[in-house]
C-alpha cells in the first residue's frame with residue numbers, strides 16, 4: 001500500500017441515488033481500516049470550490065447504510081466547469097493536505113474528475129452512483145436496483161386501480177437516454193408494452209399490440225414509457241394518440257418522477273456500495289488513479305474513467321424478446 005496517500009476526500013455529485021450513503025460509509029471505514037484520514041466534501045464540486053469539508057471517522061457514518069439520499073448532499077456546479085473554479089477547488093484540497101479524491105456520481109461527475117485529475121495530476125477514483133444504470137463498464141450502478149424495486153411497487157399499485165376500472169395506464173419512468181429501468185421494471189411489473197430510448201417499435205405496433213390484447217380478453221393494460229422514449233411523443237401526447245385511434249380505451253397517465261430516486265437502498269445496493277468503496281480506497285492506496293470501480297459478473301473491476309464516460313451500457317436485447325413473449 002502507498003505511503004504517499006495519507007488523506008482521502010469523498011464527495012457525491014449529480015443526481016442523488018440510494019446507496020450513496022452506503023458508499024460514503026464504506027469509503028470512510030476502509031480509510032479508517034488502513035489508518036488513512038478521510039474528509040467528506042459537502043455539496044459535490046461546489047463544496048470543493050468553497051472548502052466545505054468535514055473530517056470523517058468510522059463513527060461519523062453510523063446508521064446511514066439504510067438511508068436514501070446522501071448525507072454529504074449533492075449539487076451540480078457550473079463553476080467547476082471553469083478553470084478558475086477548479087483552481088479554487090485544488091487550493092482547498094492542497095491546504096487541507098488531501099492527497100486523493102473519490103467521486104460518487106454519474107458520467108458528468110466522472111468527466112469533471114477526469115479533467116481535474118489531468119489538470120493537477122491529482123489521483124481520483126469514481127464510484128458509479130446514478131439510478132439510470134447508464135455507465136459503461138459496470139452492469140449495475142448504485143441506486144439502480146433500488147429504483148427498479150420502487151418502480152415495480154408503484155406499478156403493482158397502479159395495476160390494482162387499472163384492473164378495477166378496465167383502464168389503460170401509461171406509466172412514465174426515469175431514463176432520458178437509457179431504457180434499463182423501463183425495460184426491467186416493465187418486465188417485472190408485467191407491462192403490456194415498454195417504450196425505451198434505444199428502440200423505436202413504431203406507434204402502429206403499439207396500437208396493434210393494444211388491440212390484440214383487448215381482443216384476447218385483457219380488460220386493463222400497463223404501458224411503461226421511459227422519459228426519453230423513441231416514439232417522439234411524450235407520455236401525454238401518447239395518451240392523446242391512443243385515445244384518438246382506440247377510443248374504446250379509458251387511458252390514464254402516471255408520471256412516477258422523483259419518488260424513483262428516494263427510499264432506503266435495497267440489499268443489493270448496500271452490498272455493492274460496500275464493495276465499491278473498499279475497491280476505490282484500496283486502488284488509490286495501490287497507486288492507481290483515473291478508474292471507476294464497477295461490477296461485472298459479480299466481480300468488482302476497475303474501468304478507466306475515460307471508457308466509463310464515453311461508453312454506454314447497452315440494453316440486453318434478450319429482454320426485449322422476453323417482454324414481447326410475456327405480453328402474449
Ligand code: ATP
Nearest residue numbers: 014015045076077080081105106107108109112130
Ligand atoms: P446524473 O447521471 O445523476 O445526472 P451526473 O454525474 O452525470 O449524474 P451532471 O450534472 O452531468 O450529473 O454532472 C455533475 C457535475 O459534474 C456538474 O454539475 C459539474 O460540476 C461536473 N461536471 C460535469 N461535466 C463537467 C465538465 N465537462 N467539466 C467539469 N466539470 C463537469
